[in-house]
Amino acid sequence: MENYRKILELLYELLRLSGDTHWANLINKDIYNWDTKKSTRGFKSHFGGMGSINDLTIGEQNPKGIWQSILFDLLLNRAWNMLYNKSTSSHYDNQIQGSVCDNCSYAEINLYNLEYFLPRKILPNIINNYLQKDNFMDLLKIEDFQNSVETNLVRSKLIEAIEKQKIHYSDSRIAINRDCPKCKQRKMSAKYWDIKLELNQQQPNNKNLPLNLTPEKPWWKKLRS
Numbered sequence: 001m002e003n004y005r006k007i008l009e010l011l012y013e014l015l016r017l018s019g020d021t022h023w024a025n026l027i028n029k030d031i032y033n034w035d036t037k038k039s040t041r042g043f044k045s046h047f048g049g050m051g052s053i054n055d056l057t058i059g060e061q062n063p064k065g066i067w068q069s070i071l072f073d074l075l076l077n078r079a080w081n082m083l084y085n086k087s088t089s090s091h092y093d094n095q096i097q098g099s100v101c102d103n104c105s106y107a108e109i110n111l112y113n114l115e116y117f118l119p120r121k122i123l124p125n126i127i128n129n130y131l132q133k134d135n136f137m138d139l140l141k142i143e144d145f146q147n148s149v150e151t152n153l154v155r156s157k158l159i160e161a162i163e164k165q166k167i168h169y170s171d172s173r174i175a176i177n178r179d180c181p182k183c184k185q186r187k188m189s190a191k192y193w194d195i196k197l198e199l200n201q202q203q204p205n206n207k208n209l210p211l212n213l214t215p216e217k218p219w220w221k222k223l224r225s
C-alpha cells in the first residue's frame with residue numbers, strides 16, 4: 001500500500017496541473033486521511049455514479065494532453081484495483097480505433113487514434129518501474145516518455161503496419177462525422193482493429209517487436225456473437 005500514497009500524490013499533481021482544484025482538493029484530503037488514519041473510504045467514494053472521478057478527462061486536446069489523460073486513467077485504475085485486490089486489465093488494450101467508409105471501404109487511422117493507443121501500451125510498464133523509485137514524480141514528465149526512442153520505434157512500426165493493411169494514415173484529426181475523402185459521401189463510421197503487439201521487454205527493439213494488425217470486430221460485438 002506504499003504505492004497507494006504515491007499514486008494519490010501523482011493524481012493530485014495531475015489534477016492541479018490541469019486546473020481542476022475541486023478534485024485536487026478532494027485527493028489532497030484522501031492523502032491526509034491515509035497519513036493520519038490509513039483510511040481509504042473517501043477515495044473509494046469518488047468512484048461510480050454520475051460526475052464520478054472515473055468520468056473525468058484531464059489534459060488539453062492535443063497529443064501531450066492525451067498522454068496525461070491516459071496516465072491519469074491508468075493510475076486511477078491501479079489505485080482502484082489495489083484497494084479491491086483486482087488485477088488490471090482492459091478490453092480496449094489491444095484495439096486501435098479508426099474510421100471506415102461504409103460506401104467505398106476507404107479506411108483511415110489518424111494521429112489521434114494512434115496517440116490514444118500508444119500510452120495504454122507503453123505507460124503500464126513505466127508506471128511499474130517508477131512506482132518503485134524515489135523519483136516517482138518524474139512520471140509527470142510525460143513528454144519524455146511520449147518522445148522516447150522506444151516510443152518512437154513502436155510508433156513508426158505501427159504506422160508501417162497500418163499502411164501495410166492499406167489503411168490510410170493521416171496526421172491530422174478528422175472527425176468521423178464527415179465526408180469520405182475518396183467517394184465524398186457522408187458514410188464514415190468508427191472501426192476497430194486488433195493489434196498484436198508484445199511489449200514484454202523494457203526496451204523494445206526491432207527484433208523483439210512482433211507486430212500484427214488485423215481488422216477485428218469490436219469487443220462488444222464479440223460478446224454478442
Ligand SMILES: [Zn+2]
Pocket residue numbers: 101102103104105106180181182183184185187
Ligand atoms: Zn467512401
